Amino acid sequence: MFDAMATALDREGPIPLGRQLYEVMRAAVLEGRLTPGMRLPASRDLAGILGLGRNTVVGVFERLAADGFVEARGAAGTIVARLDPALLRRPAPEPAGRLSSRGRALAAVARGAARPHGAFVPGLPALDQFPGELWGRLMARRLRQSSAALLGFEHGAGWPPLREAIARHVAAARGIIVEPERVLVTAGAQGALDLLARLLADAGDPVWIEDPGYLGARGALVGAGLDLVPVPVDGEGLDVAAGISRRPDPRFIYVTPSHQYPTGVAMSLPRRLALLQAADAADAWVIEDDYDGEFRFDGPPLAPLHTLSPRGRVIYVGTFGKALAPALRVGYALLPPTLVAPAAAAMRHTGHAPPLLVQATLADFLMEGHFTAHLRRLTTLYAERRAALVEGCGRYLSDYGTLMRAEAGIQLAFRLFDPDDKAASAAALAAGIVAPALSRTVLGDTKVSGLQLGFAAVPAEAIDPALRRLGEALRSRG
Amino acid sequence: MFDAMATALDREGPIPLGRQLYEVMRAAVLEGRLTPGMRLPASRDLAGILGLGRNTVVGVFERLAADGFVEARGAAGTIVARLDPALLRRPAPEPAGRLSSRGRALAAVARGAARPHGAFVPGLPALDQFPGELWGRLMARRLRQSSAALLGFEHGAGWPPLREAIARHVAAARGIIVEPERVLVTAGAQGALDLLARLLADAGDPVWIEDPGYLGARGALVGAGLDLVPVPVDGEGLDVAAGISRRPDPRFIYVTPSHQYPTGVAMSLPRRLALLQAADAADAWVIEDDYDGEFRFDGPPLAPLHTLSPRGRVIYVGTFGKALAPALRVGYALLPPTLVAPAAAAMRHTGHAPPLLVQATLADFLMEGHFTAHLRRLTTLYAERRAALVEGCGRYLSDYGTLMRAEAGIQLAFRLFDPDDKAASAAALAAGIVAPALSRTVLGDTKVSGLQLGFAAVPAEAIDPALRRLGEALRSRG
Numbered sequence: 001m002f003d004a005m006a007t008a009l010d011r012e013g014p015i016p017l018g019r020q021l022y023e024v025m026r027a028a029v030l031e032g033r034l035t036p037g038m039r040l041p042a043s044r045d046l047a048g049i050l051g052l053g054r055n056t057v058v059g060v061f062e063r064l065a066a067d068g069f070v071e072a073r074g075a076a077g078t079i080v081a082r083l084d085p086a087l088l089r090r091p092a093p094e095p096a097g098r099l100s101s102r103g104r105a106l107a108a109v110a111r112g113a114a115r116p117h118g119a120f121v122p123g124l125p126a127l128d129q130f131p132g133e134l135w136g137r138l139m140a141r142r143l144r145q146s147s148a149a150l151l152g153f154e155h156g157a158g159w160p161p162l163r164e165a166i167a168r169h170v171a172a173a174r175g176i177i178v179e180p181e182r183v184l185v186t187a188g189a190q191g192a193l194d195l196l197a198r199l200l201a202d203a204g205d206p207v208w209i210e211d212p213g214y215l216g217a218r219g220a221l222v223g224a225g226l227d228l229v230p231v232p233v234d235g236e237g238l239d240v241a242a243g244i245s246r247r248p249d250p251r252f253i254y255v256t257p258s259h260q261y262p263t264g265v266a267m268s269l270p271r272r273l274a275l276l277q278a279a280d281a282a283d284a285w286v287i288e289d290d291y292d293g294e295f296r297f298d299g300p301p302l303a304p305l306h307t308l309s310p311r312g313r314v315i316y317v318g319t320f321g322k323a324l325a326p327a328l329r330v331g332y333a334l335l336p337p338t339l340v341a342p343a344a345a346a347m348r349h350t351g352h353a354p355p356l357l358v359q360a361t362l363a364d365f366l367m368e369g370h371f372t373a374h375l376r377r378l379t380t381l382y383a384e385r386r387a388a389l390v391e392g393c394g395r396y397l398s399d400y401g402t403l404m405r406a407e408a409g410i411q412l413a414f415r416l417f418d419p420d421d422k423a424a425s426a427a428a429l430a431a432g433i434v435a436p437a438l439s440r441t442v443l444g445d446t447k448v449s450g451l452q453l454g455f456a457a458v459p460a461e462a463i464d465p466a467l468r469r470l471g472e473a474l475r476s477r478g
Numbered sequence: 479m480f481d482a483m484a485t486a487l488d489r490e491g492p493i494p495l496g497r498q499l500y501e502v503m504r505a506a507v508l509e510g511r512l513t514p515g516m517r518l519p520a521s522r523d524l525a526g527i528l529g530l531g532r533n534t535v536v537g538v539f540e541r542l543a544a545d546g547f548v549e550a551r552g553a554a555g556t557i558v559a560r561l562d563p564a565l566l567r568r569p570a571p572e573p574a575g576r577l578s579s580r581g582r583a584l585a586a587v588a589r590g591a592a593r594p595h596g597a598f599v600p601g602l603p604a605l606d607q608f609p610g611e612l613w614g615r616l617m618a619r620r621l622r623q624s625s626a627a628l629l630g631f632e633h634g635a636g637w638p639p640l641r642e643a644i645a646r647h648v649a650a651a652r653g654i655i656v657e658p659e660r661v662l663v664t665a666g667a668q669g670a671l672d673l674l675a676r677l678l679a680d681a682g683d684p685v686w687i688e689d690p691g692y693l694g695a696r697g698a699l700v701g702a703g704l705d706l707v708p709v710p711v712d713g714e715g716l717d718v719a720a721g722i723s724r725r726p727d728p729r730f731i732y733v734t735p736s737h738q739y740p741t742g743v744a745m746s747l748p749r750r751l752a753l754l755q756a757a758d759a760a761d762a763w764v765i766e767d768d769y770d771g772e773f774r775f776d777g778p779p780l781a782p783l784h785t786l787s788p789r790g791r792v793i794y795v796g797t798f799g800k801a802l803a804p805a806l807r808v809g810y811a812l813l814p815p816t817l818v819a820p821a822a823a824a825m826r827h828t829g830h831a832p833p834l835l836v837q838a839t840l841a842d843f844l845m846e847g848h849f850t851a852h853l854r855r856l857t858t859l860y861a862e863r864r865a866a867l868v869e870g871c872g873r874y875l876s877d878y879g880t881l882m883r884a885e886a887g888i889q890l891a892f893r894l895f896d897p898d899d900k901a902a903s904a905a906a907l908a909a910g911i912v913a914p915a916l917s918r919t920v921l922g923d924t925k926v927s928g929l930q931l932g933f934a935a936v937p938a939e940a941i942d943p944a945l946r947r948l949g950e951a952l953r954s955r956g
Contacts (some may be wrong), residue, residue: 019653026781063779066780067747086755095790095816097816098678100676100677100678103678106820107824109827127630132621140617143610144611151608152602153602175497175500186829187830189829190826190828192829193829194830200578200581203680205578219827223828268546269545269561272546277565283573283574285573300537300544301541301544302545303541327833329832330833342584345584346585348697351664351665351669351670352829354807355807355832358836
């Protein structure tokens with residue numbers, strides 16, 4: 001028995017001999033090879049048999065005793081624990097890998113797992129513009145002040161100065177007047193959707209979602225086990241009448257009215273009013289995802305839907321992912337007063353709160369005016385890139401489709417004449433150009449064929465050659 | 479009409495006059511006071527009536543036109559939009575504040591909303607030991623290198639170098655051998671529980687939870703809509719036979735075997751084996767929450783349950799919240815291979831990934847050996863504080879109960895003779911001492927009366943006087 005142990009030890013390998021002996025003896029107890037109640041050799045003797053130092057063996061005995069595999073009986077020596085034989089040599093079947101139904105659904109929503117970079121990844125901001133040095137300075141200052149308040153338990157609804165700063169930001173940038181107490185700081189827009197989906201709807205509840213629509217939202221809503229009702233989008237945005245005829249009783253309605261994802265359509269005023277009327281009729285919430293409405297290039301900014309519902313039927317969701325960096329994982333929701341306390345409690349139970357140090361740094365960044373300046377700089381830069389995209393599409397792609405008009409946002413949709421946008425997207429990818437097919441964002445029976453073109457992360461001078469290559473790829477499809 | 483607008487403007491207040499006029503005119507359109515199709519005065523004339531600059535009025539007209547409230551018809555002037563009268567003056571009922579059933583459940587789990595500080599808040603580490611300056615240096619270095627990889631889209635399962643660093647850490651600190659690919663980086667232990675609860679079980683599925691048990695876990699499981707089966711805890715940990723007799727078919731089992739929360743009991747080996755056997759029989763997962771098992775003061779560290787289930791039935795959950803700071807919001811789960819891809823996909827849909835900058839800084843902190851040194855320093859400090867607590871309990875509290883033995887963790891439970899621990903806890907709080915009642919962590923019919931005493935955040939010299947005050951408070955209850 002113990003001789004076999006001696007040969008089982010790997011004296012050259014990286015694993016300490018004490019740990020090896022512990023594992024070997026533990027396995028022998030668990031499998032019954034060391035008989036329950038049997039007395040082990042004294043540590044000195046075993047050390048001799050195994051060719052180990054006595055202290056090593058004593059340490060192993062102590063660990064085995066602490067874990068209950070042996071009992072130290074003082075002068076009577078060390079005894080193998082008297083475990084119930086029925087518990088030994090347990091068959092240990094491979095776990096079947098059981099997921100819940102919602103777990104399977106959650107895992108199954110395709111969402112561009114590869115996360116590529118380069119022209120024209122949608123949704124990606126100009127990461128090289130991230131003010132890293134300034135951010136580091138602000139964070140270091142907070143760390144020097146490092147009060148316990150920034151390290152201890154999170155605040156359910158968010159770091160109060162950040163909630164204040166966000167309220168000021170949405171007032172200045174989006175014309176939304178909201179008390180800081182109604183701001184909920186979330187783990188990005190995605191975290192807000194995941195939380196709201198559960199807070200507002202139960203598994204099986206119907207909810208309206210735009211079709212085509214944002215895959216991230218679809219993932220959150222599917223993950224919450226909801227019954228997604230795809231509602232078609234036309235040139236005025238979500239077709240409210242179609243939604244009513246499909247399901248008049250949604251629990252909530254998810255919309256991107258400023259810059260519909262992925263078509264870029266801005267929802268018309270009559271549609272906005274009809275949407276609110278439908279929501280009133282169903283006593284449904286409306287979740288307005290204003291994911292990149294801050295960037296608007298032609299004319300004055302469009303008022304968020306939120307401003308039409310002062311009594312708070314509309315929950316506004318925003319993010320710093322598009323203007324700073326997706327990996328910051330900070331977003332926010334503007335809640336009606338009745339939802340604030342439940343949402344804050346839910347935040348604690350889900351662990352969703354962003355790190356306080358990040359929240360505090362962002363609060364300083366906003367309060368000291370850096371964000372406004374940063375947004376202004378980015379908007380100028382993005383306007384250049386957008387102009388290059390519009391011009392290049394006219395130059396190289398006019399035989400293959402039309403660019404869909406959109407005044408806001410960091411990506412544009414190009415509608416293809418070719419009905420098979422997935423094949424077109426694959427041809428583009430083969431030529432080194434990322435241009436996801438619009439049809440992959442379709443959930444229902446909406447017919448759409450096109451390509452998403454994100455321009456924010458592509459330098460203006462790289463846009464023309466990339467579009468030329470895209471044009472060649474589309475031509476090669478004939 | 480327009481004269482009334484002139485008087486409605488607040489010319490002294492902080493809100494710009496243009497924004498005020500926009501709001502006033504918008505409301506007039508929405509409520510039908512400006513008749514659909516009516517022609518507005520020319521901007522120059524309206525500026526005169528209102529006593530505003532013409533540019534201000536032109537800007538307001540442009541915004542109203544962008545939002546669809548008016549139409550600019552060039553030489554024909556500006557016309558109020560012809561909105562369907564049925565959409566105007568909508569009644570806008572107050573939303574009923576509808577929450578989902580799970581939302582109400584999530585909001586209702588009490589969890590010490592106040593989050594107090596001071597002696598003896600359980601679960602709180604020594605925040606003044608947080609290595610803020612070093613952390614800031616490491617983070618600034620990362621920000622200087624600021625690669626797009628740290629700013630762009632998150633990795634579903636975590637930043638790869640951090641997963642590697644965590645695999646090394648659990649090998650060194652807890653004797654767990656696991657491939658980095660099986661490490662999932664989560665938003666604290668709470669984020670791991672919230673994710674796993676949904677991934678592994680559907681609403682209504684039965685799951686075992688320790689009774690008394692950790693309220694944070696209860697919040698996550700209730701929030702996932704699960705059927706919580708409270709299983710009593712005795713001196714050997716969770717009573718597996720009792721669990722089987724209550725519900726033999728849990729979908730998963732939640733346990734804290736190293737240092738049961740809140741009693742501090744370490745689960746015995748026979749119980750561990752019986753637990754795994756019960757899990758095998760039910761094809762159930764086991765979630766091992768090792769929330770503060772890194773801190774062990776007497777004898778060698780206890781092996782995690784995970785090491786008994788090499789085929790991966792046990793999912794191990796750890797956190798950096800107890801050794802660094804809760805507000806960092808970084809934890810991890812060690813997954814069986816079959817769960818890695820679904821969990822990574824689910825992470826993306828829930829927005830749960832910690833900010834990459836935080837992940838990268840933590841990876842450097844671990845890889846460069848700072849965490850090991852920090853843990854060693856903290857363990858020494860906590861051992862002092864723990865000794866002061868044990869001594870003080872003997873000195874001041876021996877008439878009122880007994881300290882429950884526990885070799886690990888950053889809090890101890892004091893069992894009271896008094897059956898009404900909530901009243902005792904209230905008396906303590908009135909004397910300025912936080913000592914939550916054990917009974918508030920009871921979900922089922924387990925009888926327990928005691929106080930939780932967290933010592934990690936209390937300087938040793940403050941412990942004795944705090945316990946004296948606690949003793950006086952208990953005496954005053956008679």
